Amino acid sequence: MPQIACPGCRKMFRPKKNGVYVLFMSENGHPTEIVHADLWSCPECGNEVIAGFGQGGIDYWKDAFQPAIKYATEKDLLYKIQ
Numbered sequence: 001m002p003q004i005a006c007p008g009c010r011k012m013f014r015p016k017k018n019g020v021y022v023l024f025m026s027e028n029g030h031p032t033e034i035v036h037a038d039l040w041s042c043p044e045c046g047n048e049v050i051a052g053f054g055q056g057g058i059d060y061w062k063d064a065f066q067p068a069i070k071y072a073t074e075k076d077l078l079y080k081i082q
Helices: 065-074
Strands: 014-025 031-041 048-051 078-081
Touching: 014 048, 014 065, 031 065, 065 078
Parallel strands: 014 078
Antiparallel strands: 014 031, 031 048
């Protein structure tokens, strides 16, 4: 597990939600890959970070890509990163 600290509060972040989906976007706004990760938050101020990215995401051209986006969206687990 990563060790993540809040620089403002000087508290250690704690896991908030495991198994979120991170959708990586190209600079021109096109999706490129979706990967599992974890959402962490500061117990003091509520700042959040995404960390613990999984290996072997799903590339945009694979059959499982669109179903993964649909599932993550329906479950409110999708975070887009450019």
